[in-house]
Amino acid sequence: MNDFAFYFDLGWKHIISANALDHQLFILALSAVYLLGNWKQVLVLVTAFTIGHSLTLALSTYDVIRVSNSWVEFLIPLTIVITALLNFSRKDFTAKSLRLNYFLALLFGLIHGLGFANTIRFMLAKKQSIALPLFSFNVGLEVGQIIVVALILLISFLLVNKAGLQRKWWVWGISTLAIIIAANICIDRWPL
Numbered sequence: 618m619n620d621f622a623f624y625f626d627l628g629w630k631h632i633i634s635a636n637a638l639d640h641q642l643f644i645l646a647l648s649a650v651y652l653l654g655n656w657k658q659v660l661v662l663v664t665a666f667t668i669g670h671s672l673t674l675a676l677s678t679y680d681v682i683r684v685s686n687s688w689v690e691f692l693i694p695l696t697i698v699i700t701a702l703l704n705f706s707r708k709d710f711t712a713k714s715l716r717l718n719y720f721l722a723l724l725f726g727l728i729h730g731l732g733f734a735n736t737i738r739f740m741l742a743k744k745q746s747i748a749l750p751l752f753s754f755n756v757g758l759e760v761g762q763i764i765v766v767a768l769i770l771l772i773s774f775l776l777v778n779k780a781g782l783q784r785k786w787w788v789w790g791i792s793t794l795a796i797i798i799a800a801n802i803c804i805d806r807w808p809l
Contacts, residue, residue, distance in 0.1 A: 624750045628757025631733060632765060639693045639802060640729060642795050644765050646701040647722060649791040650710055652784070653774040658712060662722050663762040669726025670733075671755045677734030678747050687808040689731040694806065696725040697799035701792040710784065 632640050644663065651659045676682045700721055707714065737754065776782045 620749055621753045624753035625757035625760075627737075628754035628759075629761045631754075631758055632761030639697065639732075639799070641765055642694075642697045642799055643700065643725065643729065644762055645769060645791060646697050646704065646795040646799075647718060648766050648769050649701075649704055649773075649788050649795070650707055650715060650718070651770065651773075652710075652777060653770045655712075656770060658715070659766050659770065660763070662718055663759065663766055665719050665722040666726040666729070667755050667759050667762065669723040669728075670730035670758065671751055673727045673730030674734050674737060674754070675747060675751055677731060678737060678751075682731075684731050685808070687806070689728065691803060691806045691808045692728050693732050694799040694802035696721075696728055697795055698803065700725065701795040701799065704788050704792040707788065710788075 631637055632644075644666075647662060647666070648659050651662075673682065703717070703721070737750070740750075773787055777784050777787050
């Protein structure tokens with residue numbers, strides 16, 4: 618049980634800690650187009666992200682895939698910029714028009730998973746099974762993401778549903794904030 622708690626805590630902190638700004642910004646940009654009534658869609662969305670994240674963690678741990686750390690650290694904030702920019706192209710916010718977000722969450726989850734892959738690879742003993750550590754880490758990751766999304770949806774509920782802010786201004790404001798911060802991170806992490 619100690620292993621479960623240890624890796625759960627790692628997954629949890631991977632999203633919740635102050636050092637997890639890039640993951641928090643990605644979740645913010647990805648979920649900015651949703652409102653509290655869409656909570657089921659957002660739950661599927663963050664689960665798609667976790668699936669992509671865990672897939673590359675597993676592949677990287679088994680040395681099936683390796684990507685230069687400098688490129689991964691650059692690509693992570695780039696996924697935020699792309700996701701936030703796509704939010705400006707939304708004509709409406711229907712479930713059908715937001716289907717692309719599930720693909721983005723899965724695809725960009727693959728990239729984000731590479732960011733932690735080197736760390737977890739060194740933590741596991743050579744002959745240790747990765748099943749429990751990976752499961753525990755992903756449960757912690759999922760719980761952290763759900764808390765971040767719940768806060769975002771609560772704030773959107775208060776501003777859009779209660780205070781009367783137009784939904785597009787909420788989406789555009791959050792997306793602009795994410796672009797500005799993530800673009801600066803991209804510049805700082807430029808790999809060449």
